[in-house]
Amino acid sequence: MPSLKYQAGDKVMGRWPGSSLYYEVKVLGYDAKSRLYTVIYKDGTELELKEQDIMSVTSFQQRTRSRSRSNSRSPGRRRSRSRSPARTTRRSSSRTTAAAAAAAVATDSTPSSRGDKKLKQAAEIKISPIVRLFRKTLSKVTRTFSSSPEMSVLDFDQSSLRVFLTLSFFLLFSFVPLISIDLPLFSDGQQQQEKKPAENNSNNKHEKKEENNMASKVNEADAKVEVDSEKNLGRYNLRRRKEDGDSKAAEAKPEEREERSSAAPPAAAAASSTPLDFGGNIGALVLMLFLPAWVLFLVLQVNQKDPSLTNLPTLPPLETFWDPQALGFVIIWIFFQALLYTLPVGKLSEGVLLRSGRRLTYRTNGFFAFVVSAAVVAAAVYQGADLTYIHSHFLQLTSASFLVSMLLSVYLYVRSRSTGLDERALGGNSGKVIYDFFKGRELNPRIKEFDLKFFCEMRPGLIGWCLINVAMALAEMKQQKLDAPSYSMILVNVFQLIYVVDGLWNEEAILTTMDLMDDGFGYMLAFGDLVWVPFTYTLQANYLVSHPNPLSLPVLTAIVVLKLVGFYIFRKSNSEKNAFRRNPADPRLSHLKTIPTATGKSLLVSGWWGVVRHPNYLGDLIMALAWSLPCGFSHLLPWYYIIYFLILLVHRDSRDMNACRRKYGSAWDKYCRTVRYRIIPGVY
Numbered sequence: 001m002p003s004l005k006y007q008a009g010d011k012v013m014g015r016w017p018g019s020s021l022y023y024e025v026k027v028l029g030y031d032a033k034s035r036l037y038t039v040i041y042k043d044g045t046e047l048e049l050k051e052q053d054i055m056s057v058t059s060f061q062q063r064t065r066s067r068s069r070s071n072s073r074s075p076g077r078r079r080s081r082s083r084s085p086a087r088t089t090r091r092s093s094s095r096t097t098a099a100a101a102a103a104a105v106a107t108d109s110t111p112s113s114r115g116d117k118k119l120k121q122a123a124e125i126k127i128s129p130i131v132r133l134f135r136k137t138l139s140k141v142t143r144t145f146s147s148s149p150e151m152s153v154l155d156f157d158q159s160s161l162r163v164f165l166t167l168s169f170f171l172l173f174s175f176v177p178l179i180s181i182d183l184p185l186f187s188d189g190q191q192q193q194e195k196k197p198a199e200n201n202s203n204n205k206h207e208k209k210e211e212n213n214m215a216s217k218v219n220e221a222d223a224k225v226e227v228d229s230e231k232n233l234g235r236y237n238l239r240r241r242k243e244d245g246d247s248k249a250a251e252a253k254p255e256e257r258e259e260r261s262s263a264a265p266p267a268a269a270a271a272s273s274t275p276l277d278f279g280g281n282i283g284a285l286v287l288m289l290f291l292p293a294w295v296l297f298l299v300l301q302v303n304q305k306d307p308s309l310t311n312l313p314t315l316p317p318l319e320t321f322w323d324p325q326a327l328g329f330v331i332i333w334i335f336f337q338a339l340l341y342t343l344p345v346g347k348l349s350e351g352v353l354l355r356s357g358r359r360l361t362y363r364t365n366g367f368f369a370f371v372v373s374a375a376v377v378a379a380a381v382y383q384g385a386d387l388t389y390i391h392s393h394f395l396q397l398t399s400a401s402f403l404v405s406m407l408l409s410v411y412l413y414v415r416s417r418s419t420g421l422d423e424r425a426l427g428g429n430s431g432k433v434i435y436d437f438f439k440g441r442e443l444n445p446r447i448k449e450f451d452l453k454f455f456c457e458m459r460p461g462l463i464g465w466c467l468i469n470v471a472m473a474l475a476e477m478k479q480q481k482l483d484a485p486s487y488s489m490i491l492v493n494v495f496q497l498i499y500v501v502d503g504l505w506n507e508e509a510i511l512t513t514m515d516l517m518d519d520g521f522g523y524m525l526a527f528g529d530l531v532w533v534p535f536t537y538t539l540q541a542n543y544l545v546s547h548p549n550p551l552s553l554p555v556l557t558a559i560v561v562l563k564l565v566g567f568y569i570f571r572k573s574n575s576e577k578n579a580f581r582r583n584p585a586d587p588r589l590s591h592l593k594t595i596p597t598a599t600g601k602s603l604l605v606s607g608w609w610g611v612v613r614h615p616n617y618l619g620d621l622i623m624a625l626a627w628s629l630p631c632g633f634s635h636l637l638p639w640y641y642i643i644y645f646l647i648l649l650v651h652r653d654s655r656d657m658n659a660c661r662r663k664y665g666s667a668w669d670k671y672c673r674t675v676r677y678r679i680i681p682g683v684y
């Protein structure tokens with residue numbers, strides 16, 4: 001190829017189709033007819049790229065450096081650079097890693113950018129009016145909570161303002177002064193640079209690049225990225241030439257599916273450039289205030305004789321929130337669960353491969369913890385303990401748990417300051433204090449082998465949920481003077497018990513969920529695990545204590561069938577994905593079709609994950625419906641869970657879509673084109 005810019009054998013940087021990530025590739029050849037270069041990525045993927053999507057390593061480095069220099073001039077960000085002894089080394093290591101050119105540089109623009117809008121438009125397909133209305137409502141909700149990466153503490157964008165105004169009503173109920181963070185103390189650029197070189201235990205070039213701040217600076221400056229998937233289709237040829245020449249080649253054979261641990265996730269480079277969720281700092285702040293206020297609202301509302309929207313509760317005197325005994329019970333419960341978690345009983349399971357190149361092990365003895373907890377509670381009741389205390393002191397127990405979650409969040413934020421970049425969550429490391437505090441910066445905070453995130457997500461709140469439900473059944477019997485709980489109460493109790501026990505039985509499966517793999521541990525999950533789950537997921541049982549709803553046998557049967565259908569979809573789809581992620585070559589999965597991606601992982605494109613994207617959410621939603629139905633239609637309150645859950649899962653789905661698009665580029669777009677429905681069949 002004499003007159004060509006790049007020659008066969010050249011090592012250059014090639015853009016990964018559909019994304020703005022650059023990888024080191026080797027030029028294999030040039031096709032004069034199509035004017036495309038054939039390049040090979042480090043994982044063996046061969047693609048055809050246009051010249052404009054290729055860059056020499058030198059110009060790539062120059063671009064990266066110049067962007068980094070111009071960004072480093074911005075005041076505030078790098079204020080303390082010269083003060084840290086670790087800094088010089090880090091900086092030079094950044095340079096060498098840039099030169100090492102083995103990783104990706106994310107140049108993704110903001111999600112609100114032109115490109116993303118285009119992408120949404122490209123996915124727009126004719127749908128029925130009902131579905132369109134449904135989608136419109138959902139997308140409004142999602143948009144409201146969508147990101148704004150450039151927002152600072154003082155910025156108000158329109159959507160945040162809307163959220164703020166809408167929700168400010170609920171702030172009237174806010175009962176704890178939440179903003180006790182010393183902003184200047186945790187100033188931003190400092191944290192980003194804190195990592196000592198010695199902490200870098202990464203054995204993977206991709207990960208090392210991830211620490212390269214220059215990379216993220218390129219990102220900020222290079223906001224005009226095309227993410228129009230349709231356009232990209234025309235520009236790239238995604239054939240895996242190695243396998244065969246036709247389009248079927250994109251579906252890998254099972255024996256080729258082994259995950260290559262040497263290939264780090266491309267998103268690794270995007271540490272500080274991952275788009276912000278929830279409207280950035282201001283959205284996080286609003287949520288931090290709104291969520292406890294909302295819990296308080298629900299807790300007060302459910303005790304009203306007529307808990308309708310036109311009959312709002314009054315705020316009780318402040319002293320009623322505080323009860324040292326309730327705090328004592330909460331602390332005992334958490335420590336009791338911690339003790340069970342640390343017992344050397346049960347399996348040790350391996351988590352997914354982390355960006356640091358490590359895999360963590362987890363003691364997955366959740367079911368054991370549940371059985372022991374149930375036995376201890378039963379023994380206590382036998383000894384005369386009155387579980388209805390939980391119902392009568394619900395408010396005090398809620399505020400005590402809230403206090404614990406707040407303290408835990410502050411601890412998590414403070415300790416995250418001394419962690420390396422490869423130990424931080426991509427999404428919670430923006431440098432924006434409130435946002436990071438909310439989202440969680442450290443991915444897997446551990447005290448020795450004690451994994452705080454895993455423990456909090458799976459134990460005190462989850463098992464506490466069942467304990468509270470049982471207490472509600474006893475309170476119902478007491479209040480309604482019944483010999484046994486009502487059928488509605490039994491259904492709610494049994495359904496949710498199945499959900500929790502199933503989660504604990506399949507505890508290992510949580511290791512491949514978003515929370516464990518991607519999200520940091522901060523206020524959102526600490527509050528979610530310790531307050532939100534036990535005190536709002538029990539709302540149906542709490543409601544039934546004083547709002548009986550008799551069920552006829554046919555209705556009862558229909559509800560049971562619905563629950564079973566939902567559970568079947570939920571369990572099967574979660575297990576399928578978990579099994580596939582754990583062992584892609586599992587012969588039991590050999591019938592499934594997959595799409596290979598540049599990271600070495602593949603995406604399931606048939607089976608449950610070929611019906612809709614996130615079939616597990618569908619099952620979960622059907623179950624949520626079965627949990628509300630036993631409460632009848634007299635009030636909206638017991639339906640709150642399914643409404644909240646729909647919003648949560650739709651937002652989670654779009655978060656996951658964005659994350660996967662960053663991770664997998666065009667392979668993800670291909671998956672979305674093949675599996676068109678999101679969560680619900682028929683809904684795009």
Ligand SMILES: NC(=O)C1=CN([C@@H]2O[C@H](COP(=O)(O)OP(=O)(O)OC[C@H]3O[C@@H](n4cnc5c(N)ncnc54)[C@H](OP(=O)(O)O)[C@@H]3O)[C@@H](O)[C@H]2O)C=CC1
Nearest residue numbers: 512513514515574577602603604605609616617620652656
């Ligand atoms: N009760 C509750 O309050 C809540 C319950 N849940 C439930 O928890 C469970 C876990 O949910 P969540 O963590 O949100 O998400 P998922 O378990 O669905 O995990 C999402 C990840 O799965 C992988 N993935 C996505 N599509 C595919 C595919 N086609 N093939 C293979 N892998 C794929 C991707 O990760 P990668 O490719 O990196 O492996 C993606 O990031 C769900 O059942 C959900 O309903 C969730 C939230 C709240």
Ligand SMILES: CC(C)=CCC[C@@H](C)[C@H]1CC=C2C3=C(CC[C@@]21C)[C@@]1(C)CC[C@H](O)C(C)(C)[C@@H]1CC3
Nearest residue numbers: 457499500502503510515524525527528529532533
């Ligand atoms: C509004 C707010 C604070 C949201 C935080 C979200 C959390 C409450 C949820 C995020 C993911 C969760 C999961 C479960 C509980 C709720 C949270 C923590 C889960 C443990 C419930 C039991 C299931 O079987 C599960 C293990 C699949 C599930 C995992 C996700």
